[in-house]
Amino acid sequence: MRDRAPQAMLENWRIREANAGDIAVLLAIEEASFSADRLSRRSFRHLLTQGNSVTLIGEVQGCACGYLTLLFRADVSLARVYSIATAPAWLGKGIASALLHAAEELALARQCVAIRLEIRKDNLPSRQLFSQHGYTVFGEHDSYYQDGMDALRLEKSLTARLRPPLARATYYPQTLGFTCGASCLMMAMKAFDPSLVLDRTLELQLWREATTIFMTAGHGGCGPHGLALAAHRRGYRAEIWVNGSGVLFRESVRSQEKRDVITLVHEDFVRKVRERGIVVHHKVAGPAELSRCYAGGGIALVLISTYRLTRERAPHWVVVTGSDERYFFIDDPDSSNGRPADERINVPILKKDFERMARYGRNATKAVVVIYPPVQ
Template identity: 75%
Template sequence: MHAATPQTLNIREATPDDIAALMQIEERSFSSDRLSRRSFRHLLTEGNSVTLVDQLGTAVRGYITLLFRDDVSLARIYSIATAPDYLGQGVAAGLLDAAEQCALAHNCMAMRLEIRKDNAPSQRLFLRHGYALFGTHDGYYEDGMDALRFEKSLAAHLRPELARTTYYRQTLGFTCGASCLMMAMKAFDRSLVLDRTLELQIWREATTIYMTAGHGGCGPYGLALAAHRRGFATEIYVNGDGVLFRESVRSEEKREVITLVHDDFVRQVHASGIAVHHRVAGTAELTRCFANGGIPLVLISTWRLTRERAPHWVVVTGSDERYFFIQDPDNASARPPEQRINMAIIKKDFERMARYGRNATKAVVVVYPRVPAPSI
């Protein structure tokens, strides 16, 4: 069942009774790539989609169709058209505004669409509404015309805190923790430059160990120390005193090295006065951290995202009654960047994700603004 669709002026959700009017608009608006009657019926009755129409009196003046996917917080504008008799009367702009509200009602954080490269009026419409060009599809349309790909983040309309966290995509397969910390620090220091040099500096400081056969990974103690050295306040949540990632290697020698590095990190954390809470940071704790101005970095298992069980750090950028919103720095995923920014994850699902390994290791590092220097 669809979420409630916001009502805007003359705009309502289409029904199968509108198919004749939709077909008339389609045939008068496009010379190729037309939606068929069968396609409209599927979209209106079976598809994971919503079609909105602008109706004035008995006249359907235009329509817009949105597609949704259950596993991503992204809406796609599948088609938009205005009846030729009503061009230039703001019909498309009104439909687009209503579609964005509809996408928000479906918990989508972004909108995306393709526009013909030779369709300048449509491009101007979406650019005026804050959409940005992010790619192309060569030969996308039936006649061989290329498509320009546009997207817009809707996060700023949802919650102000979602807009403060700049996205950074990790450049190496093992620097997710460093990349997450960079995103959190950037939220508090807009002058901070996010680049590969900083990414590697933080990784070198925060990783448990690096060996020829692999590394132990960035742990919560190392990440908290890296933030602390740069003046940011931090706190750590871990569900025990165990050594993270120790069981990920078989060599006893390597386990000993990981343990030594971990123990040294723990000593440094205690000496630095960083708060360590030996308990799980669940929904209530994460909500409290947000209320106090913090940004949590959370260790998860990637199973839900990639169907591979691997430890991975993500940034939690906000929450509402039902969802946590995360930014995923993963550079190996086939998912496009817009599907990794402010992803909506149902809270109970996120709590299942936020653990790793046979021991269900849970770790959270919360980053806060820099601590002011004492006055002299």
């Protein structure tokens, strides 16, 4: 790991990975830094020998002055700062900043797209530290600590420099919880027609044309055939990729009456798609197909499960704005979770993670609609 000197430019400074022989040193820093919620010897041993984690130690002239533990998950390209502490004698000398920078480099090297953590709501020095390093609050945990104090949830994207220099889609956030598909279609159309006015009237009009009528609760969501038809009516070329010929969203409702309505709407959409000559590929649009569509001038709207983004299982449309050898970049129209706009635009997601996200329901339904410029 590349050494990074703290602000004071101390001599003989280094950061190294801890091992089981460092438990006593880590415990000493822990006990000197915290009066409660301390990590135990057993916890440190597990983290250093069995956990999917790395603990970094900052040393000055061989003296340990701080540590940071970073957790990884096999199924998500996110890292988590599990614990960070600076020995009291070294506070204010830039030790925590140096450890945090080293942790970010390590996470990025392991193909993580972001780092998350929790801190005490009343810990103003820590809040200031992470704010200075670009971490933003995206949620809270009530009564998270032993004394009942709440925790703030923080996150920082690590891949801003990987974002494409140009995004063809103009961002438009959905204004209602059920109009993600319509909002994505608006972004794609705007990319090809700069004069197009994006407003709530168009958003609702497109939703009405593309909706499946019923969902698990509330208003219906948009299906791929409906979105393709809405684009076709406005002169845009479209093609559909679906894995199979089943009725999308049908199993999301329990009522047989609602299932019958969804089936009728789907069959009507399929008939109209066939009549208008819209191409339907009854197979998965994988990374190679999405990259080819993008290179061919198309913009892909992809149905995903929100579980990997929000831990809630719901169907959701996003726009693929670009790709490189490792990442897809997406615009997420959902602004309801409090994330700032720059964390919803050109969001980098590893291709292997995107493949797992781009499916919905027990049948692993996959649906993509590719929009192309209007025929001249």
